[in-house]
Amino acid sequence: MIVKHDMNYLTVLNSAINHKLAPPLAVLRRQQFLIRVLGVGGENRMQGSKFEADSDNILRAITPVLDPNRHKGQAGKVAVIGGCREYTGAPYFAAISALKIGADLSHVFCTKDAAPVIKSYSPELIVHPVLEESYSVGDRDKDHISRRVVAEVDKWMERFDCLVVGPGLGRDPFLLDCVSEIIKQARQSNVPVIIDGDGLFLVTNNLGLVSGYPLAILTPNVNEYKRLVQKVLNCEVNDQDAHGQLLSLAKQIGGVTILRKGKCDLISDGEIVKSVSSHGSPRRCGGQGDILSGSVAVFLSWARQLILADEGNLIISPKNPTMLGCIAGSALLRKAASLAFEDRKRSTLTTDIIECLGRR
Ligand SMILES: NC(=O)C1=CN([C@@H]2O[C@H](COP(=O)(O)OP(=O)(O)OC[C@H]3O[C@@H](n4cnc5c(N)ncnc54)[C@H](O)[C@@H]3O)[C@@H](O)[C@H]2O)[C@@H](O)CC1
Ligand SMILES: Nc1ncnc2c1ncn2[C@@H]1O[C@H](COP(=O)(O)OP(=O)(O)OP(=O)(O)O)[C@@H](O)[C@H]1O
Ligand SMILES: [Mg+2]
Numbered sequence: 001m002i003v004k005h006d007m008n009y010l011t012v013l014n015s016a017i018n019h020k021l022a023p024p025l026a027v028l029r030r031q032q033f034l035i036r037v038l039g040v041g042g043e044n045r046m047q048g049s050k051f052e053a054d055s056d057n058i059l060r061a062i063t064p065v066l067d068p069n070r071h072k073g074q075a076g077k078v079a080v081i082g083g084c085r086e087y088t089g090a091p092y093f094a095a096i097s098a099l100k101i102g103a104d105l106s107h108v109f110c111t112k113d114a115a116p117v118i119k120s121y122s123p124e125l126i127v128h129p130v131l132e133e134s135y136s137v138g139d140r141d142k143d144h145i146s147r148r149v150v151a152e153v154d155k156w157m158e159r160f161d162c163l164v165v166g167p168g169l170g171r172d173p174f175l176l177d178c179v180s181e182i183i184k185q186a187r188q189s190n191v192p193v194i195i196d197g198d199g200l201f202l203v204t205n206n207l208g209l210v211s212g213y214p215l216a217i218l219t220p221n222v223n224e225y226k227r228l229v230q231k232v233l234n235c236e237v238n239d240q241d242a243h244g245q246l247l248s249l250a251k252q253i254g255g256v257t258i259l260r261k262g263k264c265d266l267i268s269d270g271e272i273v274k275s276v277s278s279h280g281s282p283r284r285c286g287g288q289g290d291i292l293s294g295s296v297a298v299f300l301s302w303a304r305q306l307i308l309a310d311e312g313n314l315i316i317s318p319k320n321p322t323m324l325g326c327i328a329g330s331a332l333l334r335k336a337a338s339l340a341f342e343d344r345k346r347s348t349l350t351t352d353i354i355e356c357l358g359r360r
Contacts, residue, residue, distance in 0.1 A: 049275060049277070051243060051266075051273055051274055051275045052274070052275055052276070052277060053267070053274040053275065053276055053327040053331075054316070054317075055276050055278065055327050055328065055330070055331035056331065057316060058316055058324055058327050058328050058331075059299075059328045059331055059332065061306070061314070061315075061316045062299060062302045062303045062306055062316075062324055062325075062328055063102070063299075063302060063328075064102075064302055064305070064306070072104050072105070073104050073105060073159075074104065075102050075103060075104045075302075076098070076102070076103035076104060076105075076161050076162070076297075076298050076301040076302065077103065077104060077105040077106075077107075077159055077160050077161050078095070078098045078103050078105070078106055078107070078160060078161060078162045078163070078164065078294070078297040078298060078301065079106075079107040079108070079109060079153075079156065079160045079162075079163050079164070080094045080095045080098075080106070080107070080108045080109070080163075080164045080165075080167060080293075080294065081109045081131075081153070081163060081164070081165045081166070081169065081179060081182060081199070082094070082108070082109075082110060082164070082165070082166055082167040082168045082169040082197065082198070082199070083108055083109075083110025083111060083114035083115070083118055083131075083167075083168050083169070084110065084111045084113075084114055084131070084133060084168060084169060084170035084172065084175065085111065085113055085114065085133070085170070086168070086170055087114075087167075087168030087169075087170065088110075088114045088117040088118050088121075088168065089168065089286075089287055089290075089350075090167035090168030090197060090287065090290045091108045091110055091114075091118060091167050091168045091290075092108070092118050092121045092122065092125070093167065093287045093290035093291055093294065093350055093354065094164050094167045094196075094290040094291070094293050094294035094297075095107070095108050095125050095164075095294060096121075096122055096124065096125065096294070096354060097290070097291040097294035097295055097354055097357060098164075098294040098295070098297055098298050099124055099125075100354055100357040100358055101294070101295055101298045101299075101332065101357055101358070102298060102358075103297075103298045103301070105126065106124070106125055106126070106294075107125070107126045107127070107128065107156065107160075108125055108126070108127045108128065109128045109130055109131060109152075109153055109182075110127065110128070110129065110130075110131055110168075111129065111131045111132065111133055111170075111175070112129040112130075112131075112132070112136070114129075114168075115127050115128070115129030116129075128152065128153075128156075130149055130152040130153065131149060131175055131178065131179075132145055132149060132174065132175065132178070133170070133172040133174060133175050134172050134173060134174040134175070135172075137174055142174060146174070146177060146178050146181070149178045149182075150178060150181040150182055150185065153182050153185070154182075154185045157185055157186060157189045157191060158189060158191075160186075160191055161191070161192070161297075161301035161304070161305075162191065162192045162193070162194065162297040162298075162300055162301050163182075163186050163191055163192070163193045163194070163297075164193075164194045164196060164293045164294060164297050165179060165182070165183060165193055165194065165195050165196070165199040165202075166195055166196040166197035166198050166199020166200060166201075166202070166293075167196055167197045167199075167289075167290045167293055168197065168198070168290075169197060169198035169199055169202075170198055171198055171201055176198075176201075176202045179199070179202060180202065180206060180209055183195075183203075183209045183210070184209070187209075187210075187213050187215075187216075190215065191215070192215035192216070192217070192297075192300055192301070192304070192321075192322070193210070193213070193215065193216050193217070194216075194217045194218075194219060194293050194296055194297055194300070195210060195216065195217065195218045195219070196218075196219045196289060196290070196292075196293040197224075197289070197290070197293075200218060200219075200220055200224040200227075200228070201224075201227075203218065204224075204227050204228050204231050205231075207231070207232065207253060210253065210254075210256050211253050211254040211256070212253075212254030212255065212256075213254070213256060214255055214256070214257075214269075214320075214322070215322065216256040216257070216322075217256065217257045217258070217259060217296060217300065217322050217325070217326060218253075218256060218257070218258045218259070219258075219259045219261060219289065219292060219293050219296065219326075220258065220259075220260060220261065221261045221262075221289055222261070222262060225237065225260050225261075228249065228258075229245065229249060232249055232252050232253060233245070233248060233249060233252065242260075242266060243266065243268075243273040246258060246260055246266050246268045246273055247268050247270060247272075247273050249268075250268040250269055250270035251270035252270075253270075254270075255269060255270040255271070256269070256270075257269040257320070257322035257323060257326060259292075259296070259326040259329075259330065261289060261292065263277075264276070264277035265277070265326075265330040265334075267323060267326040267327060267330070269318075269320050269322060269323050271320075272318060272323070274318065274323060274327060276327055276330040276331050276334065278331055278334050278335065279334065279338050280333075280334035280335075280337045280338055281334075281337035281338050281340065281341035281348060281353075282341065283337070283341055283346065283348040285348065285349055285350055286350065287349075287350030288333065288337060288350060288353060290350070291333050291336075291350065291353060291354060291357070292329055292330065292333045293329075295328075295329035295332055295333055295357070296325045296326055296328075296329035296330075297325075297329075298325075298329075299324065299325040299326075299328035299329050299332075300321055300322060300324070300325025300326075300329075301325075302325075303321035303324035303325050303328070304321040307319070307321055332357065333353070333357075335356075336353050336354075336356040336357045336359070337353050337356075339356040339359055340352040340353040340355070340356045
């Protein structure tokens with residue numbers, strides 16, 4: 001691959017996602033060095049903020065090559081915990097996005113009545129109808145059903161590179177109790193956890209579930225962020241000091257990574273703050289946050305793999321895999337949203353954006 005000053009963002013994404021051959025590691029390192037020295041990345045340069053993440057180079061650096069020697073599973077196995085009577089779209093969006101970006105396997109753990117619906121959207125997903133809501137469980141059965149639900153997920157746990165907890169989960173108290181146990185099991189197994197949607201409702205009221213876990217990522221939207229700030233910092237959202245407040249919040253929750261979604265996505269692990277403000281779409285149709293959580297799961301898994309394989313020689317910054325996953329996921333979603341909007345304008349839907357995740 002030839003690195004040029006004027007290489008545009010599309011070329012970068014395209015080469016990151018659609019690499020055909022695996023260049024040797026030495027060549028990759030050289031490429032990364034050149035990219036860094038030459039400062040490739042038109043759109044990001046234009047953002048001009050010292051906080052702006054070097055997202056195109058990060059995307060390229062952490063995306064694995066399509067190597068014919070790799071076997072199924074090596075590009076990532078993710079699971080989404082979500083999907084109930086009301087919401088079947090959200091877990092589907094998160095899980096299918098993970099596959100479209102390049103994960104090998106994508107599971108969904110949802111309630112019994114959501115499962116056939118989610119399966120009917122796509123034969124690509126592995127759907128487990130294991131979660132239960134209060135309406136289907138008698139008081140006397142709660143204990144053993146809860147144990148069964150947690151065991152069903154736990155037997156798969158070691159195989160997952162990342163869990164996404166919350167898209168379309170709903171807020172049923174019994175279901176959320178079971179999900180608390182699932183988060184605890186993931187933590188014990190050192191599996192990264194992305195908390196989104198109703199998972200944030202659960203965690204905001206039980207901060208101990210993620211507090212001090214460096215492999216936890218929270219992805220709040222405007223409302224979810226407001227509730228988190230009120231609960232943890234005991235104050236209102238302060239947009240005059242958005243960076244400082246986010247930093248304090250992440251620090252206060254023991255160094256979890258927080259991706260605050262909005263016009264510009266802000267990301268902090270309590271040590272640093274980065275932003276992704278590349279052009280997205282003016283459409284705010286529901287489901288874009290779900291694409292984001294599925295995307296972050298894949299990029300986080302890839303970043304962790306790379307960091308482990310590269311034994312600390314990675315020349316991109318930041319080095320924290322959760323930060324890298326958030327930056328890459330955010331940049332890719334925003335680019336896909338912008339491409340979809342070019343085609344569909346006001347009629348752009350989340351499914352259109354998903355179709356653009358790997359587009360040239
Ligand atoms: N097709 C689906 O199944 C979808 C399900 N979703 C799920 O729905 C559940 C609830 O998520 P919500 O995002 O609605 O929860 P929120 O707590 O963010 O939203 C609650 C209410 O706030 C409003 N709101 C949202 N963004 C706002 C903004 N920027 N300014 C002012 N008001 C705003 C919404 O219209 C909604 O009425 C989650 O489980 C989520 O994953 C969403 O992901 C959207 C798609
Ligand atoms: N005003 C905006 N301008 C550009 N992009 C935005 C804007 N607001 C949000 N986004 C992008 O959309 C993505 C989803 O953010 P959003 O706030 O819609 O999440 P959400 O409410 O959780 O979505 P969902 O409907 O899936 O639950 C973010 O990563 C962000 O990049
Ligand atoms: Mg959401």
